[in-house]
Amino acid sequence: MSSQNPLRILLIDKDPERASQVCEALRLEGHDVIRQRPDASGLTAAVARDQPDMVIIDMDSPDRDTLENMSTLNNHAPRPIVFSANEPCDRTTMHAAVKAGVSAYVVDGIQPERVRSIIDSAVVQFESFQALKAELEETRTALEDRKVIEKAKGLIMRHENCDEETAHRMLRSVAMEHSERLAVMARRVIQITEGKDRQGAGSVQRAS
Amino acid sequence: MVNPTPLHKHSGFHVKLGFVPLLDSAPLIVARELGLFDAEGLEVELVREESWASLRDKVSFGLVDGGHMLAPMPLSMSLAEDRPRVPIVVGMVLSRNGNGITLNNTIYNHLIMSGVDLDDPIATASALVQLARSRGEPIRLASVSPWSCHDLQLRDWLASAGPDAQSQVQIIPVSPVQMADAFRAEAVEGCCVGEPWNSLLEYEQLGRILHSGHQIWQNAAEKVLGMRADWTEQHATMHRHLIRSLLAACQWLDNPHNHGLLREILARPDYLGNRINALDSHPYSLFHPRLHQHFFRHSANFPWISQGHWLASRLASRQQLGKVTGEMVRQVFRPDLFRDAAASMGIDTPVIDSKTEGRHQKPFTLSGRYGPVSVASDRLLGSQLHDWKSKVSD
Numbered sequence: 001m002s003s004q005n006p007l008r009i010l011l012i013d014k015d016p017e018r019a020s021q022v023c024e025a026l027r028l029e030g031h032d033v034i035r036q037r038p039d040a041s042g043l044t045a046a047v048a049r050d051q052p053d054m055v056i057i058d059m060d061s062p063d064r065d066t067l068e069n070m071s072t073l074n075n076h077a078p079r080p081i082v083f084s085a086n087e088p089c090d091r092t093t094m095h096a097a098v099k100a101g102v103s104a105y106v107v108d109g110i111q112p113e114r115v116r117s118i119i120d121s122a123v124v125q126f127e128s129f130q131a132l133k134a135e136l137e138e139t140r141t142a143l144e145d146r147k148v149i150e151k152a153k154g155l156i157m158r159h160e161n162c163d164e165e166t167a168h169r170m171l172r173s174v175a176m177e178h179s180e181r182l183a184v185m186a187r188r189v190i191q192i193t194e195g196k197d198r199q200g201a202g203s204v205q206r207a208s
Numbered sequence: 209m210v211n212p213t214p215l216h217k218h219s220g221f222h223v224k225l226g227f228v229p230l231l232d233s234a235p236l237i238v239a240r241e242l243g244l245f246d247a248e249g250l251e252v253e254l255v256r257e258e259s260w261a262s263l264r265d266k267v268s269f270g271l272v273d274g275g276h277m278l279a280p281m282p283l284s285m286s287l288a289e290d291r292p293r294v295p296i297v298v299g300m301v302l303s304r305n306g307n308g309i310t311l312n313n314t315i316y317n318h319l320i321m322s323g324v325d326l327d328d329p330i331a332t333a334s335a336l337v338q339l340a341r342s343r344g345e346p347i348r349l350a351s352v353s354p355w356s357c358h359d360l361q362l363r364d365w366l367a368s369a370g371p372d373a374q375s376q377v378q379i380i381p382v383s384p385v386q387m388a389d390a391f392r393a394e395a396v397e398g399c400c401v402g403e404p405w406n407s408l409l410e411y412e413q414l415g416r417i418l419h420s421g422h423q424i425w426q427n428a429a430e431k432v433l434g435m436r437a438d439w440t441e442q443h444a445t446m447h448r449h450l451i452r453s454l455l456a457a458c459q460w461l462d463n464p465h466n467h468g469l470l471r472e473i474l475a476r477p478d479y480l481g482n483r484i485n486a487l488d489s490h491p492y493s494l495f496h497p498r499l500h501q502h503f504f505r506h507s508a509n510f511p512w513i514s515q516g517h518w519l520a521s522r523l524a525s526r527q528q529l530g531k532v533t534g535e536m537v538r539q540v541f542r543p544d545l546f547r548d549a550a551a552s553m554g555i556d557t558p559v560i561d562s563k564t565e566g567r568h569q570k571p572f573t574l575s576g577r578y579g580p581v582s583v584a585s586d587r588l589l590g591s592q593l594h595d596w597k598s599k600v601s602d
Contacts, residue, residue, distance in 0.1 A: 069381030
């Protein structure tokens with residue numbers, strides 16, 4: 001890479017796993033990354049002490065307003081990237097950052113292309129982390145769905161006194177009729193049959 | 209009678225609103241939970257944000273259409289000179305008052321011992337500066353976000369003690385969720401924040417509320433409904449329905465009989481969650497009696513041009529905005545939109561758009577379209593008058 005000095009980047013992310021990924025990626029690019037969770041004595045003190053060239057912070061952190069405030073109080077404090085006067089980032093880069101949940105603050109005078117490359121790396125890490133989480137979530141739901149469908153089939157088999165294949169066909173045709181997912185219909189079947197069982201006990205008594 | 213198709217069955221009646229989980233985000237939350245958005249045919253998605261900066265960025269990049277905003281925020285976004293502008297329209301005020309200046313027990317007791325009249329903000333500001341001077345170390349006060357009424361009120365209060373205040377009081381940015389810790393660690397000795405944070409500091413016996421924002425600027429617009437201007441142009445009807453549903457929510461909020469249910473709704477995890485649980489045992493817990501927070505009475509929701517101009521002038525005095533003309537404020541604060549929406553619900557509004565801010569010590573009446581309309585008092589610290597006639601050109 002170039003002979004440029006490494007930039008000091010303060011990284012604030014409440015998710016430790018994601019922070020490790022971002023940190024590693026930025027260190028690989030030759031930057032100094034300070035990872036820390038600011039305590040009560042404050043982000044203000046940390047920024048004054050460490051004098052980062054740039055702050056990368058996850059969008060869900062309440063500390064963002066603190067950084068905004070700092071930038072209005074102190075000319076040397078990092079400024080929000082979305083407002084940076086020399087426009088180091090194009091709108092597409094910023095849009096991607098906001099969407100991925102990456103916020104950045106930068107001190108004046110750093111070359112725009114360096115800022116952009118750091119933001120791009122952070123965005124890539126945030127997005128891949130998000131994708132991983134979504135994948136996990138999907139797997140979890142799929143497992144959950146299978147359990148629900150099995151249970152609904154069991155209930156149908158008992159109520160209708162039929163075999164598993166018939167129960168499955170019945171469930172699928174009702175789902176198609178209502179244009180719902182199989183798991184959604186299975187949940188409804190469970191709700192209704194369980195409700196009916198309870199009501200049923202009551203109505204038998206009334207009849208006698 | 210045939211029921212008309214609800215609007216949200218048509219495509220395009222979906223709207224995304226951001227909010228920051230504070231007590232005064234209640235109008236949006238209540239409108240959703242009581243079905244007031246549904247009643248207006250709107251499908252509203254509420255998106256919780258942990259900072260105003262995030263809300264601003266998401267509105268700027270179109271990830272949400274608008275939302276619950278600090279009153280100076282739309283002015284700052286629309287009229288900025290040193291950065292890209294994002295025009296925002298304010299069709300209604302959502303709440304008034306609710307900020308407090310809270311000091312830790314040590315400083316509060318010092319002020320009591322000094323014999324100063326604690327009800328007189330100008331006297332307490334001087335006493336605070338005096339205290340800093342005599343101990344030879346500046347007082348450390350926390351402020352939460354720029355372009356907020358709490359920040360501007362804190363500065364107005366300190367400025368009333370004269371130019372010395374700047375060197376004797378140090379202002380440190382701290383996020384409200386860390387305020388209690390900052391008080392405990394004595395990193396700060398006081399703060400100006402919105403609710404429920406002042407009440408929580410009192411509840412944890414970390415400090416006492418010295419002044420309400422109400423004592424600095426009476427009945428100031430605190431939060432507003434800020435929507436992206438291009439959205440309001442493309443969705444004028446939806447905007448009107450949005451104002452109507454939020455106005456109904458504000459009316460509901462001003463009725464104390466509803467506060468039990470309100471507390472239950474706000475405590476849900478999607479909204480304020482366990483942040484307000486600490487206040488459960490206190491009878492006045494939701495709305496601190498000293499802060500005069502309200503949502504509807506005395507034409508609270510009317511977006512006065514003169515109040516927008518006042519806020520803009522305060523931002524300008526902090527170098528956060530350049531010179532602001534009345535015409536510029538008119539692009540942002542839109543009493544005309546509010547008036548139409550309110551009239552369609554049978555709620556009368558003042559016929560004028562501006563008044564001299566700071567002149568009224570008590571609630572007063574103005575002419576509405578159909579009769580007299582009650583308007584809240586508007587005294588400003590140090591009996592300042594903000595005379596829009598000399599500053600706002602039509």
